[in-house]
Amino acid sequence: MARKIVLTSGKGGVGKTTICANLGIQLAKLGFRVVLLDVDIGLNNLDVVMNIEDRIVFDITDVIMGRCRPKQALVQDKNISSLYVMPSFSAYNKTNILGEHIKNVIDQLDSSFDYILIDCPAGVEAGFHRAVFPANEAIIVVTPHLSSIRDADKVIGLLNDYDISYKGLVVNRVRGDLLLNGQMMAVENIVRALNLPLLGVIPEDDAIGESNSLGERVQSIESARAFTLLSENIHNGSKKIFDCTYKYRGLVGYLKRNLKKHV
Numbered sequence: 001m002a003r004k005i006v007l008t009s010g011k012g013g014v015g016k017t018t019i020c021a022n023l024g025i026q027l028a029k030l031g032f033r034v035v036l037l038d039v040d041i042g043l044n045n046l047d048v049v050m051n052i053e054d055r056i057v058f059d060i061t062d063v064i065m066g067r068c069r070p071k072q073a074l075v076q077d078k079n080i081s082s083l084y085v086m087p088s089f090s091a092y093n094k095t096n097i098l099g100e101h102i103k104n105v106i107d108q109l110d111s112s113f114d115y116i117l118i119d120c121p122a123g124v125e126a127g128f129h130r131a132v133f134p135a136n137e138a139i140i141v142v143t144p145h146l147s148s149i150r151d152a153d154k155v156i157g158l159l160n161d162y163d164i165s166y167k168g169l170v171v172n173r174v175r176g177d178l179l180l181n182g183q184m185m186a187v188e189n190i191v192r193a194l195n196l197p198l199l200g201v202i203p204e205d206d207a208i209g210e211s212n213s214l215g216e217r218v219q220s221i222e223s224a225r226a227f228t229l230l231s232e233n234i235h236n237g238s239k240k241i242f243d244c245t246y247k248y249r250g251l252v253g254y255l256k257r258n259l260k261k262h263v
């Protein structure tokens with residue numbers, strides 16, 4: 001049976017899709033069979049982040065409408081053979097799709113995979129319900145900003161109405177230089193405010209932003225390491241968190257972070 005994990009946040013643009021993709025890549029590299037399911041129907045972009053748009057024949061709406069079997073809508077990753085994406089469709093009238101429909105698709109994939117990662121849309125309405133309903137674990141993605149944390153708090157409350165047995169937190173886009181200069185909210189404070197176990201911290205990484213706009217998969221050594229630790233924490237329950245401040249410590253680090261402020 002697969003672990004079915006939804007990536008959710010309330011707020012848009014905090015990194016759900018990015019983390020869904022990179023976590024999936026790392027789990028597949030560990031040897032697990034992974035499906036990334038795009039349930040952001042209408043504003044889907046998991047296909048772009050995973051660089052599979054030119055190979056899509058069927059999508060999740062085709063499966064739901066009975067036009068193909070679930071496995072026909074899976075696109076295998078070019079580099080990692082145990083990694084698949086089930087894309088969604090941008091032009092479909094999504095109001096017809098219910099959480100039960102998504103669950104039905106997932107049930108048919110359940111025995112063939114170890115992980116089903118569900119990419120949830122922003123908001124807390126029908127799209128949120130559709131993505132959360134079939135999951136049994138949730139990763140709440142936040143950035144160190146008040147609006148993101150407030151939305152995450154709302155989402156965590158709403159998740160109590162679902163059959164979610166485990167909830168954990170990923171703090172994304174953390175800047176070590178700002179942390180050490182006291183200009184960014186400390187991760188400990190975010191964890192305390194939201195009162196969930198911390199699964200991972202992902203640094204701000206220009207390469208992620210650039211690779212998304214180019215349709216490539218590039219990341220810095222730092223964020224690659226952070227995603228590796230996140231996948232290990234999720235898989236084996238370890239609690240290793242990436243330290244975003246390490247290269248800004250000591251004399252050279254001090255100069256780096258203060259130089260950065262002035263460029």
Ligand SMILES: Nc1ncnc2c1ncn2[C@@H]1O[C@H](COP(=O)(O)OP(=O)(O)O)[C@@H](O)[C@H]1O
Nearest residue numbers: 012013014015016017018203204205208209212
């Ligand atoms: N750690 C990061 N560092 C730099 N840019 C990031 C990071 N995480 C996400 N982004 C960028 O932020 C934007 C929104 O990310 P995305 O994953 O699409 O968010 P969501 O799915 O929550 O709407 C994208 O352009 C992505 O490249």
Ligand SMILES: [Mg+2]
Nearest residue numbers: 016017040120
């Ligand atoms: Mg997204």
